[in-house]
Amino acid sequence: MPRGPGARTTSPTTHRLSSPGRPPPLRSRDPAERARDPFPTLPAPSAARSRGDSGAWGRGPEERLGRGAMRRGERGGADGQRPGSPVPVGKASLEEPPDGAPAGRAGGPGAGRRSNESEVYDDGTNTFFWRAHTLTVLFILTCVLGYVTLLEETPRDTAYNTKRGIVASILVFLCFGVTQAKDGPFSRPHPAYWRFWLCVSVVYELFLIFILFQTVQDGRQFLKYVDPRLGVPLPERDYGGNCLIYDPDNKTDPFHNVWDKLDGFVPAHFIGWYLKTLMIRDWWMCTIVSVVFEFLEYSLEHQLPNFSECWWDHWIMDVLVCNGLGIYCGMKTLEWLSLKTYKWQGLWNIPTYKGKMKRIAFQFTPYSWVRFEWKPASSLRRWLAVCGIVLVFLLAELNTFYLKFVLWLPPEHCLVLLRLVFFVNVGGVAMREIYDFMDDPKPHKKLGQQAWLVAAITVTELLIVVKYDPQTLTLSLPFYISQCWTLGSVLALTWTVWRFFLRDITLRYKETRRQKQRSRADGSVDGGVDGHGHPPGPDDSLGPEEAAREGVPAPN
Secondary structure (H helix, E strand, O other), X not given: OOOOOOOOOOOOOOOOXXXXXOOOOOOOOOHHHHHXXXXXXXXXXXXXXXXXXXXXXXXXXXXXXXXXXXXXXXXXXXXXXXXXXXXXXXXXXXXXXXXXXXXXXXXOOOOOOOOOEOOEEEOOOOOHHHOOOHHHHHHHHHHHHHHHHHOOOOOOOHHHHHHHHHHHXXXXXXXXXXXXXXXXXXXXXXXXXXXXXXHHHHHHHHHHHHHHOOOHHHHHHHHHHOOOOOOOOOOOOOOOOOOOOOOOOOOOOOOHHHHHHOOOHHHHHHHHHHHHHHHHOXXXXXXXXXXXXXXXXXXXXOXXXXXXXXXXXXXXXXXHHHHHHHHHHHHHHHHHHHHOOEEEOOHHHOOOHHHHHHHHHHOXXXXXXXXXXXXXXXXXXXXXXXXXXXXXXXXXHHHHHHHHHHXXXXXXXXXXXXXXXXXXXXXXXXXXXXXXXXHOOOOOOOOOHHHHHHHHHHHHHHHHHHHHOHHHHOOOOOHHHHHHHHHHHHHHHHHHHHHHHHHHHHHHHHHHHHXXXXXXXXXXXXXXXXXXXXXXXXXXXXXXXXXXHHOOOOOO
């Protein structure tokens, strides 16, 4: 059953934990006695994997991020185990180097794991689920293409053949990417799952580039090939309406305005912010993005009608109920994930059915966990990076509404939902790669592939909006709205200058003064030291008469 792709494998030798007063098991023990053994011998892990036998499907991100980064038992002494902690099952085989190789990496065990990363215990089981299937996929793909070429008659419909040819090209590219693309930082439920979404990102970006190079009319009509119902202007809708919470004129249902807002978008808001919290992993950043986006809706409601909402819809239903509850549940999940024990065991090494079912369910949880510590105020570089992340996040949110408006996509259309599902899957990987990029001390580093694609997709979507409807984007902001954003920008810039420039200068000046005062104090103390470098003794202050009475020769 599944194994952690980052786990180290050892030579094919069976290891076993022993307890005090209990002799080690022998191979010749009676089968019945071995069945009663509460410490069953683990099967030997397979030999060290190479790229040829399981690399394409089973290689994990920890093998690139630093194998010691999320390796088991690295918080303690020289053997990598925390003092007083029990030895996990399979620990002996995991910590012993394969084929007599020296244990640990350069810098000792645990040298590559950061303080905000969890420990991982993995017995190193390598099953069919994790082995390479590149030849199998290639064989199946060749058989399918051969069947279409030799046994299927090509239809005479040009439009149908064009659609089928594009879909087939995309599927072949996805097959190649799933088996051959480079792994990202996530490995559960399977690395191939995240490689699939990486390839989908490439396909989506190419689709956006194609739409960008069309005329406005052709781009909108091209969507008819996806769905014949598209390419039609959207009807005007009133989103603000009556904002009374209690409507006394409606005797039947005075709270009808509230019930009208409780549609399918309410659970969508909650689930969306729950997942966004799992991506960002920081309460302050999530709250800032949530509140600032509501201000953006206020500011841009003169451009898009669906930004026009009632005040209680903005701040009570969105910020407090949907977004706030989603962020709260997300933070509780993050707390559980950070405290969870990441101990992975092969399915066939678990004796009970309950344990097997639990292991199958945990396959859909992370292989390990990294606690994000953004620390935006620690340096100017991190502050600008966090501000950039918030801006890109807000821009991706705005693109959802503007793309629907300029491409004439109804809010309930499946393409809108598919785009949201796409960003849910690629957003978490992109945020992890951005965090690793910021937290990596190496001078020469590059942004992760998924983060690069998400940034490119967000910018391309913005360019499509700018090209397809510049009149809407150039509508000037109301005067009071522009004043508020100008004031906020000035305050943010002022705080940045004070925190990272003026404050540092002031602290350096105070430290310099403190050092000068300390040096003066040290100099005054040094002034009372005699010529031999020793402080004056009690007899040095005695005069001739006192020295004679004490029997000490008077100084000349």
